[in-house]
Amino acid sequence: MTTTPEIYDLALTGGTLLDPAQGIHDRRDIAFKDGLVALVAQHIDPTSASMSVDVSGKLITPGLIDLHGHFYHGGNGSAVHADEKCLSAGTTTGVDAGSAGFLNYGAMRDYVFPAHRTRLLAFLHIGAVGLAANRVLGGGLHDMRVIDVDQTADAIKDNPGFCFGVKVRMHYNAVARWNAPEAMKQARAAADQSGSRLMVHVSGTPIPLPQVLEYLGPGDIVTHAFNGDHESILDRNGKVRPEVRAAAERGVIMDLAHAGVHCDFEVAKAALQQELPPDTISTDLHVPPPGRTVYLMNDLISQFHAMGLPLKDAVAASTSRPAEVLGLQDSLGSLAPGMSGDAAVYDLREGRFVWHDSAANKVEGKVRLDTFLTVRAGEVAWKEGRLTQMGQC
Ligand SMILES: [Zn+2]
Known part of the structure; x- marks a missing residue:
């Protein structure tokens, strides 16, 4: 034999x-x-x-890529244990969306991420300590002294393979209306100076969405793109706003980051009908307050499929597309x-x-x-x- x-x-x-x-x-x-x-x-x-x-x-x-989650487990109160929430959903790569800034990313890189089997990557928050004080100060940019463009850009440049961009939160709890344009300007500068990309939280923006979009170019990311807040991607008649369409056409990435609180199915359905599907499907995984459900990647693919997105497109938005956004399409997002x-x-x-x-x-x-x-x-x-x-x- x-x-x-x-x-x-x-x-x-x-x-x-x-x-x-x-x-x-x-x-x-x-x-x-x-x-x-x-x-x-x-x-x-x-x-x-x-x-x-x-x-x-x-x-x-292919193993799913979650472009927006919070994986600095132990580093701040709202970060999840990646292996439990990612591997159980078929997610093999998680991107931390600004849980840390230039002052406190070291422990995330050296101790938290290496303790997981899930591949973990990061965007650095434009605020020095990321979301560390989120629960008590509400988001980090109320005092603009927490922003240091040079040190943020240097931290990203010094950490290829770990840091992939800059995160800024345009949310009325995180930044005052009168500081929001300056925060956008400085986040843009840090992304440019580090040769990386900018991810912007747009749900509940204190300034008009078209004004936020002016700072974004090809490869930058609008996260929570399908939120139902007052400055959504739709106009009063339910049509995709021209500034949003123009941004998508110039290559700005429309990212889901559902979060249980940053996606309105009516907005998502209208966008799907008007041929503006999510470029990338992501979770915004975090430890939610009572009453909020944060869905895992497998459920988000299932949801968008149920809303009419072909399964092939929903899987692409969770594999090959986020790989391209990260510039990692030669190693991730396919089983070739x-x-x-x-x-x-x-x-x-x-x-x-x-x-x-x-x-x-x-x-x-x-x-x-x-x-x-x-x-x-x-x-x-x-x-x-x-x-x-x-x-x-
Ligand atoms: Zn988030």
Whole structure:
């Protein structure tokens, strides 16, 4: 009897691969080796891998990328434990959206992020200590002395692969109306000076949204783009505002960051109908106050699919698109051979599912992505409701 030598670390067999970057939505087996995707083929012999998982009837996607969450766990009161909230949703890369600033990112980089299996990246807040004092001071930019453009830009430049941009919060609790334009100007300067990108929180902006958009160019990010606050992306007649359309056309990224409080389904539906879907689907994961539901990535994909966004587009907005926004499309967001070995496997549950927003709207759907397995760097990191140790399956 001959036995096939084990040449792969892990094989997923029998599943359907949905990989928008490769244009594949078809039956495929996938093998991983040394942390990377090694082979995508119609058939891979399970005995050629030291571990193989039969995922027949299930959907395989590239590991999801959450472009907006709060992962400085222990660094401030509202940050979540990334492995619990990301890997359980099929998310393998989380981007911290400004939990820390130039004065306090060190512990996040050196102690918090390395303690997780989820790949964690950061945008630095334009305020020196990020959201550290959020719960008591309401957001950080009331005293403009917390902004230091040079030190923020230097911190980003000094940390390639960890820092990817600048975050600024245009929210009436975070910055006074009379300081908002100056905060935008300084955040813009820090992004330019560091050669990075700017992410702007626009929900509840104290200045008009078109004025905020003037500071944004290709690759910059409008986060909470589908909020239902007074300065939303829609005009009084429910039409996408011309300044918003112009921003999208010049390459400004419209990011969801649902948060349980920063997405209004009526705004999202109107935007979908007017062909302004989210470029990127993200959570704004944080520890919510009582009564607020912060959905994980698998539920957000399911919600937007229920609202009419094709599943392929919802998965692209959670994989290849955020990879492009970060400039990491050569290693993340697809399961082509040679890419990072990050994958998600879902059961497509059928039934009646209801999701809510903060405006008491609800969306009903018939399909929900239910995470079966998450692969991170070629190893099973989460399976059927629990984190796994290496070698468990
Ligand atoms: Zn946030």
